[in-house]
Amino acid sequence: MVTKVLKRTYILFLYVFLYAPIIMLALYSFNNSRTRGAWTGFTFKWYLAMFQDRQIMTSLYYSLIIGLVGAFIATFIGTLAAFGINSMKPLPRIATMNLTYLPVLNPDIVTGISFMLLFIFIKLRLGFLTLLLSHITFNIPYVILSVLPRVKQLDKNMYEAALDLGATPAFAFRKVILPEIMPGVIIGWLLAFTLSLDDFVISFFNTGSGVSTLSITIYSMARRGINPKINALSTLMFVCVLSLLVIVNIMMSRQKKGVKIKEETR
Amino acid sequence: MSEYLISLQNISKDYNGTEAIRNVNLNIKKNEFLTMLGPSGCGKTTTLRIIGGFEYPSSGKILFEGTDIISLPPYKRRVNTVFQKYALFPHMNVFENIAFGLKIKKVEPAIIKQKIDRILDLVRLTGYEKRSVNSLSGGQQQRVAIARALVNEPEVLLLDEPLGALDLKLRKGMQLELKAMQQQLGITFIYVTHDQEEALTMSDTIVVMNNGLIQQAGAPESIYNEPVNAFVADFIGESNIIDGIMLEDYQVKISGKNIRCSDLGFGKNEPVDVVIRPEDLKIVDETDGVFLGTIKSVTFKGVHYEMMVQAHDMEWMIHSTRMRPTGMKVGLKVDPYDIHIMKKAAEE
Amino acid sequence: MKKTWTAYPYILWMIIFTIVPLGLLLYFSFTVTSSTGTIFSLDNFRRFNQPIYLKVLFRSLKLAGVSTILCFALGYPAAMFLAGRDLKHRNTMVLLMVLPMWVNFLLRTYAWLTLLERKGLINTILGAIGLPSLSLLYNDFAVFLGMVYNFLPFMVLPIYSILSKIDRNLIEAAEDLGANPFLVFLKITFPLSIPGIISGITMVFMPAVTTFVISRLLGGGQYTLIGNLIEQQFLTVGDWNFGSAISTVMMAIILIGMGFASRYETEQEGSGLW
Secondary structure (H helix, E strand, O other), X not given: OHHHHHHHHHHHHHHHHHHHHHHHHHXXXXXXXXXXXXXXXXXXXXXXXXXXXXXXXXXXXXXXXXXXXXXXXXXXXXXXXXXXXXXXXXXXXXXXXXXXXXXXXXXXXXXXXXXXXXXXXXXXXXXXXXXXXXXXXXXXXXXXXXXXXXXXXXXXXXXXXXXXXXXXXXXXXXXXXXXXHHHHHHHHHHHXXXXXXXXXXXXXXXXXXXXXXXXXXXXXXXXXXXXHHHHHHHHHHHHHHHHHHHHXXXXXXXXXXXXXXXXXXX | OOOOOEEEEEEEEEEOOEEEEEEEEEEEOOOOEEEEEOOOOOOHHHHHHHHHOOOOOOEEEEEEOOEEOOOOOHHHOOEEEEOOOOOOOOOOEHHHHHHHHHHHOOOOXXXXXXXXXXHHHHOOOOOOOOXXXXXXXXXXXXXXXXXXXXXXXXOEEEEEOOOOOOOHHHHHHHHHHHHHHHHHHOOXXXXXXXXXXHHHHHOOEEEEEEOOEEEEEEOHHHHHHOOOOHXXXXXXXXXXXXXXXXXXXXXXXXOOEEEEOOOOOOOOOEEEEEEEOHHHOEEEOOOOOOEEEEEEEEEEOOOOEEEXXXXXXXXXXXXXXXXXXXXXXXXXXOOHHHOXXXXXOOOO | OOOHHHHHHHHHXXXXXXXHHHHHHHHHHOEEEEOOEEEEOOHHHHHHOOHHHHHHXXXXXXXXXXXXXXXXXXXXXXXXXXXXXXXXXXXXXXXXXXXXXXXXXXXXXXXXXXXXXOOOHHHHXXXXXXXXXXXXXXXXXXXXXXXXXXXXXXXXXHHHHHHOOOOHHHHHHHHHOOOOHHHHHHHHHHHHHHHHHHHHHHHHHHHXXXXXXXXXXXXXXXXXXXXXXXXXXXXXXXXXXHHHHHHHHHHHHXXXXXXXXXXXXXXXXXXXXX
């Protein structure tokens, strides 16, 4: 009994530790006072100020564009690659998978700097394009890692059965293969999009010409100290990430259920 | 001093409202080989786990040599368990696995060595001390698990379907080995299985369970020959189970025929279950048979043929060493003492 | 269905954007440029071998090491609790542990600023009960706090995932053979959870060594870790050769560490992030 109470207290303490800062941040985004200590009344003015801040709004725009476009391209290349990797012989497959793990394992700062060296070396001006290219690059491995298990699970006979029943390869791919791997593809895309929004270190080294993402803007504002507009922005971002996560989780649990049912009927 | 080693008294266990076992009463004698037999979900494993101390019963008592051990944790009970999937410690070798219990009791290393040598000899794994348990075959892992339990010289060894993962041939061999070990060591074995043949081969006593209730307990012969209800009859060996009506003592009506039997004491015109073993039905000439029918199918089963005979509104299963061709008209006969009459199971 | 070719664009992409850049990094770290041209040289590494830079390296390693130990000390009991048998809302509890990992780590770090600063919540409370205000920000304490806060879930998760996979029968078998709960932990649970501990340590230590954001925001502008050193070389000083050399050293430390750790985690493939 005593140990049970002790355990509960401990875990409660831990969750408070994890969530208190986030919750305080959200609360203060509604605080009228600029200094954090005192609560002087409820207000939406920081949200208003945030939406009127040109710098925040342009970086939001860039974050979203790079996130969306980057995730799409990464998903496209990554999904194709997953099929190719799946049909490789063991040796090239291991080599390709190691290549895939390299950017995942390498420290972000090293990855970021090496991209920067490349872009400067090929005389590409740091800015929107370099940002996009680097985001695509660090996202593809995550897409592959989420699509590959699905491709491995594919029943080869199903595709052949479709052809046998008179489907053209393109039709069979669209109607038979694609629905099977779709959950993995969508999760891969969401993962890529989230990681792209979340990234700071790699973006930090590969941006220029006045192009800035939200993370970079937050960093440069936070370095100068507290800014209530960041509180408002953070709160909004928490809510977005949270809803994205809930969606991903629901999809994943559905996907797991689907796999389970498949196994049971075997 | 109680005459029984272990006594389960009115043990019940429910998981969130669903009852796994109900009012189990069971007495186990010293040096007995007792088998709990039943389909999966019948409560046999739950009963075993309660004896081992891994489950806490909702109500009832467990007496061990007369004292209640219900509140003792597993590590204080003088029983050891052989788990279904062996549960060998993957980070230890064969020697360390078997020595685990002895080391905890702080037995001297020299004596541990001695005991392990002896037990490895018993399970025929001498020379395997340093092997990793993952490198062993299923049968060898099984024997390590048994050695690990036996080396502690428990009063009672609990075995939870220990042979379930082995192939048929290995299983047959291990059954005989286990029985031999039990007789040699003089330890009480409580064995759980869903395999009736295994139960019949090894046990001194069989306890048949279903739906959390003990159906019948007794020697293998009496369970096979005198099943108390249709469930036991069906579960132990194969059976023809037919609806019948008890007309009066020694007279039962099956499939429209009045037949002599050896049972009495039922109500007049009471509906009953009638059990006839397939090997007790004899195929005779059409003129001599009680039932007349046609052979529908013949399957060769190795030692005997299994034939399905359609007679009137009934299909009978018959085991015989002599084959009759499909389509042949035959008569069926059964001796009165081979007809087992059972009360209908009460509707739940 | 042989269509290996669909992986070719990807492989080409990765060669251009991963292999070539890393090659450039190595090239810069092993060369020096002067007015006479670019020559092969180990000068950059020799320069790094000076006390001022080694001090930064050791400081980073020490800080990351202590943070890892703190995360382990706090995280192992938490993982055990989450893997416990009698837990009712396990999935929710685990999700709650994972959630902060998905919040932008800049924001997570920034959140502490608002609590720790001179006029922040903690000092306001201290003032309200009549205690003198503390200087909580821009010191080792703040950096440790930021590290533990950011990386704790990365320690809890792999340990939890290993602990929850331990076959319940093994625990029961140990109890059956006479081990009390303490001995069960010492002889069974803990040894079996070592792969999880290793991957937890990897996932905390590696990013902790290379961070430059936590140290900049919570440690202040003067607080230099190896990550900050690299950033300075590239963005302020402009000495790419030296910056590349430091990056190479760091990459070597990390990849060797990873290789070492991966020998222990043969079973759990990529369970880390989830």
